[in-house]
Amino acid sequence: MVGNRRHITPSVKQQLVTMSAYILPCEISHVTQISKRTVNRVLRLQRRTGSVLQRPLQAGRPRTLNGLDIAYLEACIEWTPDMYLQELREELFQAREVDISVATIHRSLHRRGFSHKQVSGSHLQIFPSFMR
Incomplete structure (x- = not known):
């Protein structure tokens, strides 16, 4: 055998x-x-x-935020791009009753391609002290 x-x-x-x-x-x-x-x-x-390969189940712990929660965060950012993560957290809790950490929001947005905010050139012309 x-x-x-x-x-x-x-x-x-x-x-x-x-x-x-x-x-x-x-x-x-x-x-x-x-x-x-x-x-x-x-x-x-x-x-x-239709395949001879069995697809594995998603590994690891399930995500805290579902697709609708992330879509809501993205809509908030499109509506108000200068929102802080803490403000996003509060908005998400009020609208969707999801209580999560700021770090989770940061990771979720980073996964979706959002990165840190950058100061625009027009902002630098108005406030030259930012150049230092």
């Missing part, structure tokens, strides 16, 4: 599906030295999903 849990490459799994059009799963198992259970599992996965 071959050892427990050996890796079967995607190409071999695809060959199992191709072979299943011509021979029975028990014969495939005998020819390939892959257990009947594994052959049946690959064929079932192919029928169910």
Whole structure:
């Protein structure tokens, strides 16, 4: 008997599906030295999903903010670009009743492509003391 849990490459799994059009799963198992259970599992996965590869579930802890919460934050930033993170936190709590830290908002916005604010050139002309 071959050892427990050996890796079967995607190409071999695809060959199992191709072979299943011509021979029975028990014969495939005998020819390939892959257990009947594994052959049946690959064929079932192919029928169910259209692929021989099982997609892993999302790893790690689920995100605190969902898509609607992040969309709300983005809308707040578009509406008032000079809002501080603390103000965003308060707005989010009032509108969506989600109480999270400023750091979580910062990470979520950074993930969406928002970075630190930069002082514009027109602001520097009005306040030359910022140049120092």
